[in-house]
Amino acid sequence: LGDKMMAGRFVGSTDPIMEMLSASITVDQRLSEVDIQGSMAYAKALEKAGILSKTELEKILSGLEKISEEWSKGVFGVIQTDEDIHTANERRLKELIGDVAGKLHTGRSRNDQVVTDLKLFMKNSLSIISTHLLQLIKTLVERAAIEIDVILPGYTHLQKAQPIRWSQFLLSHAVALTRDSERLGEIKKRINVLPLGSGALAGNPLEIDRELLRSELDFASISLNSMDAVSERDFVVEFLSAATLLMIHLSKMAEDLIIYSTSEFGFLTLSDAYSTGSSLMPQKKNPDSLELIRSKAGRVFGRLAAILMVLKGLPSTYNKDLQEDKEAVFDVVDTLNAVLQVATGVISTLQINKENMEKALSPEILSSDLALYLVHKGMPFRQAHIAAGKAVHLAETKGITINNLSLEDLKSIRFVALLFHFPAQAGKIPLFKLSFPSFSTQFLPDRPCD
Numbered sequence: 001l002g003d004k005m006m007a008g009r010f011v012g013s014t015d016p017i018m019e020m021l022s023a024s025i026t027v028d029q030r031l032s033e034v035d036i037q038g039s040m041a042y043a044k045a046l047e048k049a050g051i052l053s054k055t056e057l058e059k060i061l062s063g064l065e066k067i068s069e070e071w072s073k074g075v076f077g078v079i080q081t082d083e084d085i086h087t088a089n090e091r092r093l094k095e096l097i098g099d100v101a102g103k104l105h106t107g108r109s110r111n112d113q114v115v116t117d118l119k120l121f122m123k124n125s126l127s128i129i130s131t132h133l134l135q136l137i138k139t140l141v142e143r144a145a146i147e148i149d150v151i152l153p154g155y156t157h158l159q160k161a162q163p164i165r166w167s168q169f170l171l172s173h174a175v176a177l178t179r180d181s182e183r184l185g186e187i188k189k190r191i192n193v194l195p196l197g198s199g200a201l202a203g204n205p206l207e208i209d210r211e212l213l214r215s216e217l218d219f220a221s222i223s224l225n226s227m228d229a230v231s232e233r234d235f236v237v238e239f240l241s242a243a244t245l246l247m248i249h250l251s252k253m254a255e256d257l258i259i260y261s262t263s264e265f266g267f268l269t270l271s272d273a274y275s276t277g278s279s280l281m282p283q284k285k286n287p288d289s290l291e292l293i294r295s296k297a298g299r300v301f302g303r304l305a306a307i308l309m310v311l312k313g314l315p316s317t318y319n320k321d322l323q324e325d326k327e328a329v330f331d332v333v334d335t336l337n338a339v340l341q342v343a344t345g346v347i348s349t350l351q352i353n354k355e356n357m358e359k360a361l362s363p364e365i366l367s368s369d370l371a372l373y374l375v376h377k378g379m380p381f382r383q384a385h386i387a388a389g390k391a392v393h394l395a396e397t398k399g400i401t402i403n404n405l406s407l408e409d410l411k412s413i414r415f416v417a418l419l420f421h422f423p424a425q426a427g428k429i430p431l432f433k434l435s436f437p438s439f440s441t442q443f444l445p446d447r448p449c450d
Contacts, residue, residue, distance in 0.1 A: 022320075025078055027327050028085045032071040034120035035085050036064050038113060038196060041216035043104055045197075045208045051107075056100050063097040064089075085117070086110050107208060109200035111230040111318040116196040118326060120217065122239060125333045126188045132340035133181050133246070139347050140174040143167075152267060152357035153365055158259075160365050166352065173253045180246040187242055191235045194219035198226035201317040230318045233311060236325045240304040243332045247297035250343055254290040257346070261287050266356040271349035274342065289346055293339045300335055303328040363403045367392050370402075387413060 040061055047057040067089055070076040082088035094101040144167035154164035194217060197203075197210040203226040204210075210222045223229035260267035274289035310324045367388045374384035390413045395402040398409070 019083075022083065024084045024323055024326070025082045025088055027330065028114075028117075029071075029078065029088070030330055031085045031114075031117040031121055031326070032076070032089065033068060034117045034124075035089055035113070036068045036071075037120060037217065038116050039089065039104060040064050041213050042108055042196065042208075044216060045210075045212050046103070046106060046206070048209050048212060049206050051206060052103055056103065059097045059100055060093070060104055063093045063101065066096055067092050084110075084114075086113055107199060107204045107206040108196075109198075109230070109318075111200050112195050112198040112226075114322075115230060115232075116194065116217070118329065119191050119193075119195070119219075119235065122191055122235065122329065122333075123188060125329075126184055126191070126239070129333065129336050129340070130181060130184050130188075132337060132344070133177060133184070136340055136344045136347065137174050137177050137181065139344050140170045140177070143347060144170040144174070147352065150352060150354050150357060151361065153360050153362070160360070160362065162365055162368055163361055166357065169256075170347075173249065173256075176249040176252075177246070180242065180249060183242040183245065187235065187238045189220070190238065192220040194222045195229035198223060198229040201227050201230055227317050231314070231316060231322070233307070233322060233325050236307060236329060237304070237311070240300070240307060240328060240332055243300050243336055244297075244304050246336065247300045247339070250339055251294045251297040253343070254293040257350070258287050258290050258294070261290075261350075265360070266353055267360070268353060269351045270346060271351075273349060274346045289342050293343060296335050296339050300332050303332050363401045364392055364395070367402070 043052060043057055043060045043064070046052045047054065052060070067076065070092075076088075076092070078088055079091070082091060090101060090105065093104065147170075148165060148167040150166035151163055152166055152169070153160040154162050154169070194210065194214045196213050196217070197208050199205075214220075214222050257268065257270075259265060261270055270285070270287055270289070272285075274287075275285045276288040307325060307328050310321050314321055370391065371381065371384040371388040374387060375381050379387070391402055391405060391410070394409055394413065395405055398405075
């Protein structure tokens, strides 16, 4: 226990299995850079408070810069006694500058240190994720503008429902993802509260200038209560919750595209760059990219459920249980960055089959238009709905499409006088396009976005 932080309190060695269970360096070394940023800021605050001399501050800052360089070059040597990123950096700092390194932790606890590190990491990560997300939204909008004249059946319950524009389909996903982007922005604002200076739980007794810390680390404000600051992981739950919603939306988009890419639909073909083959069947072109996006959603859901279970029932202030937060955050950050870039690649490179989309249009999906036509002729909507439904049923019974019903067929249906006026050739593509002006559709661009 000689070189360990808490060696003065304990006698004898820690059980090796306990050390393995407690150690987090293999996970939290990803915080190396932000941990050094926090230490540099804290060293400046210690110098201002009179705890460090200017010479000591310069030695500490120089040593921390050297450690940062070692991490960036991949030459930092983690040793067995490095329990976590904080102890690893402090141990290396002592090796570089001697005992003055021990002054850096004055008044600071790993409790306020780690939550500060995690917030710094998440602020940076959210900016990167948001950039990838906005690129996906931009790709969807630009493609929608270019292919605005392509029409296909819209589906409810996976049954043909009404004709829609391909652009409306793309933009339905863009709108959902825009909400996700807004949520991430709101979370970043709530993360932007500095906990450093809270100590273990009771605050810092050294008159540390927290406004200096806030400015150095680019936080918007400082925490109001030290007990809450060291234990709150609301920002982790909020991030994982927002990530869960984002993955729900990406999974839905992936599922739609998987269905549309099947030979049974044939609406689109994925680029070879985002497809794989079969080890047995040479003809196969599998949408692995989309299937992986869909499956990764479950992974993110699991991370949220796990952290909620960790937090449930914890007493106030810091508990070792909170060590689980970082692995969840790191995994979800990596997952989002990967799937967003793949999704953008899929959308930008897929090829649509306009002919197959139009072939899938059938007169029956204009039944809503038929009912609305009758409404415009003065018929109550419920009666118009019944009349249109009877026409569809009769056509199905006779094994023909609704536009091929004869005059005698129409006479057998109530309200036939008004049905007479429904335009002929209902199955022709131009008439499907005439359906759109009847519906108010927002967020439908008529030109590519800038």
